[in-house]
Amino acid sequence: MIVEPHQRSQQGSRRRPEPGPVYALADAGTLGEExxxxxxxxxxxxxxxWIQIRAKDTPDAELFSLVESCFRRLEPRGADAxxxxxxxxxxxxxxxxxAGLHLGQRDLPPAAARRVVGPDLWIGASTH
Numbered sequence: 001m002i003v004e005p006h007q008r009s010q011q012g013s014r015r016r017p018e019p020g021p022v023y024a025l026a027d028a029g030t031l032g033e034e035x036x037x038x039x040x041x042x043x044x045x046x047x048x049x050w051i052q053i054r055a056k057d058t059p060d061a062e063l064f065s066l067v068e069s070c071f072r073r074l075e076p077r078g079a080d081a082x083x084x085x086x087x088x089x090x091x092x093x094x095x096x097x098x099a100g101l102h103l104g105q106r107d108l109p110p111a112a113a114r115r116v117v118g119p120d121l122w123i124g125a126s127t128h
Contacts, residue, residue, distance in 0.1 A: 024048045028055035037069040044082045054087035090116040
């Protein structure tokens with residue numbers, strides 16, 4: 001289910017899942033953009049509970065479609081779907097029902113990202 005920003009605020013807070021034992025990185029640059037949604041679904045099927053979507057070189061409109069495809073692939077899992085994290089992109093993390101946002105050293109500062117995504121998402125930041 002894709003949740004529009006205004007719908008999300010009317011529905012209340014997102015669930016904030018507990019971390020799982022494995023945090024997987026689904027990288028479009030490594031997997032290929034076409035394979036990304038299938039890879040996210042395969043990771044979920046394998047029992048991975050937290051998956052970060054990363055697509056550093058993907059144009060905005062294509063990345064939006066990829067993220068949408070990833071969430072659609074997970075819809076049949078319902079409450080058993082893993083928590084997805086978005087890499088770098090606070091705007092997309094705010095538009096979709098992500099559990100978290102990962103920020104690198106060259107991304108928005110965490111406090112600025114918090115203003116974009118609201119209080120309910122986890123925010124992780126690289127420290128190296």
